[in-house]
Structures are given as C-alpha cells and as structure tokens.
Amino acid sequence: MRLLIARCQVDYAGRLTAHLPMATRLILVKADGSVSIHADDRAYKPLNWMSPPCTVTVRPADTVVAPTDPAAAGLAGEPLTEVWEVKGRDGDTLLISLAEVLHDTQHDLGIDPGLQKDGVEAHLQVLLAAHPETLGPGWTLVRREYPTAIGPVDLLCRDAEGAYVAVEIKRRGEIDGVEQLTRYLDLLNRDPLLGSVRGMFAAQQIKPQARVLAGDRGIACLTVDYDVLRGTDDPTARLF
C-alpha cells in the first residue's frame, strides 16, 4: 500500500464526468492496483476512486499538458510534477494531476484475514425458520427461500389452521419491503395449489409508514427481538 499526501487535481470520465479542483488530499494506491482519493473528512466514501482491476500509467507533466487536455483546464499555470492516468475495465479514466507531493511512503500489509459478521438478515431468516412458532402459535415452516417467478419468498409457512403465510424478513422494515412482499403475494395467490396466501412482514424494526402500508394491504407485521430469538437458538443451527 502506497500513501501519498499531495496537492492534486482529479478528473474522472466514465458513467459521469467529475472534477476535483487542485487541493491537498490523500491518495491511496493499494496492492490490488486500485486507487482512491480522500479528503480530510468522511470515514466511508472517497472523493474519487477506481476499483480493481485497473492500470496506472505515470507520465511527466510536460508530456501531457496540452490545450485540449482536460487536466490543463483551471490549472492557471501551476507547475505539475506528474500526471497519472488510471484506466478501469469499462474504459473509464481517472486523471490525477500532481502538483506537489508532501508525503510518499510504501507499506507491505499482506492479505487480510477478513471480516466476520453476525446479525444480518440471513441469520434472522435461519433463526425464524428454526422457530416458526415465533411468528404465530402452531405455525410450521414449509420452506425457506420458497421460489416464485420473480424471486424467492424468505419463508413460506402454514398457520395453525393449515393456511399458507408468506413471510418477508428484513433487518429494518421499510416501505419497499412491503412492496416486495405484495408482489410475491400477488403471484402466490394465483397458484391454485396454495389457495389463499396471507402475508407477514417480520423485522427488527418496522417504520411507521411501512406498518401503515402493510395494514392497508392486509399484511401482518411482527417486530422480532434478535437477542431473545438468539437465546432460544439451537447452537447447531448457527451460521458461524
């Protein structure tokens, strides 16, 4: 990993065109060849970047600064040291015009062992599939990821009376999740083998608007307490 602190101007041309005026920024060049440019704020998003795979071509500034060169616009005579041309797989380009390099170091990090996650939607689905009685007394699971023409329903269950219920699971229940479940229900209710299929929207938190929309469409809502569900968890059913 190479760390540069430099005065630079950046021009991106690809799915959009974007321009960063000359200023001091951090430039990260990683071992996979990717490049990103960071300002001194925002933890997550770089100002500009090029995802791997990409290639970096470095040229002395005087060979590229020409009247038609986009990098020449707005420089107002500030001398450049180098111009980097970063090319992505889709032909998009990042032109980094370096005026002054204040810091330049290289570091060998090795491969990262990677992130271990817990608590995402997949895990919620596993837990609810293992404990369908959480959804309603006497409920049983038909199957997880029940297939339809427009994608799988998270859970298909039967209630105590044997009627089918399609369950959509989200970490955060919002309006688009209700829309999604509605589409599934439209399809499932055309299947004569299932008969009438009800819907249930299960999430750790459900936003008021989503709850109203669900109610308007006859879809039941259930807020799930992840920690409680986890407490009833069979250790052999764990994802990790």
Place this chain on the structure above:
Amino acid sequence: MRLLIARCQVDYAGRLTAHLPMATRLILVKADGSVSIHADDRAYKPLNWMSPPCTVTVRPADTVVAPTDPAAAGLAGEPLTEVWEVKGRDGDTLLISLAEVLHDTQHDLGIDPGLQKDGVEAHLQVLLAAHPETLGPGWTLVRREYPTAIGPVDLLCRDAEGAYVAVEIKRRGEIDGVEQLTRYLDLLNRDPLLGSVRGMFAAQQIKPQARVLAGDRGIACLTVDYDVLRGTDDPTARLF
C-alpha cells in the same frame, strides 16, 4: 489527517457485530473525527469505520484487557500497546486493539473544494424535457417535475392526440421505478382535469423484470441513448 499502519484487531458492535482478527492494516483518523480501517485491497469500502460525529478514547492496553473484555478474545497473549474505543452517535462502538505501530504520521489538508458532477439523472431529464419528440412523434412537454400528492412526476407530456402521458426517467430502469410510476399513475388518473393518463418508463437501460412488470401494467418502455440525445442538445439547456 492521521495515518497509521499498525497490527490491530477490531471489534464493531452496533447495527451488527463484526470482528477483524489481528493483522496489519491502515487506520485513517480524519479531521472530522471519523475513523476508518483499510486492508490492502478494495478502493472504495473500508473494512470497518465510524462515521462522524464520533469520539475516540485512547487507553493503555493493560487497563482494558480483562477476561470479560471482547478485545481480549483471540489475542493469545499478544501484547497490546493501546486500545481505542470509538463511540458513534447511536451508541455503536468500534474497539481497535493496537499491537504494533509501524507508521504514524499527521498531515494538515485543509478543507476540500469539493466535487463537481455531470451526467446524472437530472441531466437526462433536462435533455428529454428539451426534446419530447424523442419520447414519441408529435409529443409535447406540459412540465418537468409535475407535482402530485406523493411527489413530482419527472415529466408530464401530451402525445400527438393530446392525451396525457406521465414519464418516469431513470438512468437504470429497475422494478422499483415501475412501482413508483404506478403510484403516480394511480393518483393522476383520479384527476378529472387530466382524463386518462398513460405511463412511459424511460431509462438508459431497462432490466427484463422491470420491462415485464411495466408491460403487465400497460406502461410503455423506452431505452434512451444518452450520447445521441446529448448530440441533439441545445448548449444553452446545459446544467453546467
């Protein structure tokens, strides 16, 4: 901006729990107080991060390594130098356990002048508004951002026969865009002044599923060639 290269272990607890085993990584501490941890690959996404506003508390390692401390798990006796506790506004925490600092520099970058963009959906809308005949022969524009109770329709047009057409514009046409247009059409068709309003879904690319759903609802689809449209563009209509 502070740049650290360090052997570290990271534990996040918030909207999910996540764990990074001990390894050498880049730690970025920015002027706004935000913290991010990068591996030597991926241009865009950090392994872990804490968005501002957040606070960093640094403590000597021996004051925090206890049997119940999550940072103590898996360390197998590797000596720590410091433990950083980063707390976010929602009570989420990032625990960074530093074992060895290989590089530590500080840099003053100043505020960034910021990014200038061009070519997004707004521009497509401007271009189509200037050339409604692209949508259909003899079509005219009623107005951009035609207001409804649930938000503005991108374009309201009249076709050659004078009938109203609501146009939803996306860069990439997907299923939720069709849902959005459907909601607008439901409302517009209740307005007796407009009479029957048809729908058109215009995008640079339209996904098969979105096309099928649109067809099922009697909504026309149009794929727009941005470059061709741009070629016919009146320069005075440019956004920038």
Place this chain on the structure above:
DNA sequence: ATATGCATCTCGCAG
C-alpha cells in the same frame, strides 16, 4: 457471465 438483492450502505433533498 449476468442478474438479483443486501448494506454498519452513504449522501443529498424535500416536506
């Protein structure tokens, strides 16, 4: 390979 959906999404805008 493409397509579909999730994300600690982030970010900006409007009500």
Place this chain on the structure above:
DNA sequence: CTGCGAGGTGCATAT
C-alpha cells in the same frame, strides 16, 4: 427531523 431516492453505489450469491 424523517422519509425517499440516487449512487461512478459496492458486494456477495445464485442462476
């Protein structure tokens, strides 16, 4: 402040 949509979304998974 919340909701909603856009993003050069990135990213993993299933097809």
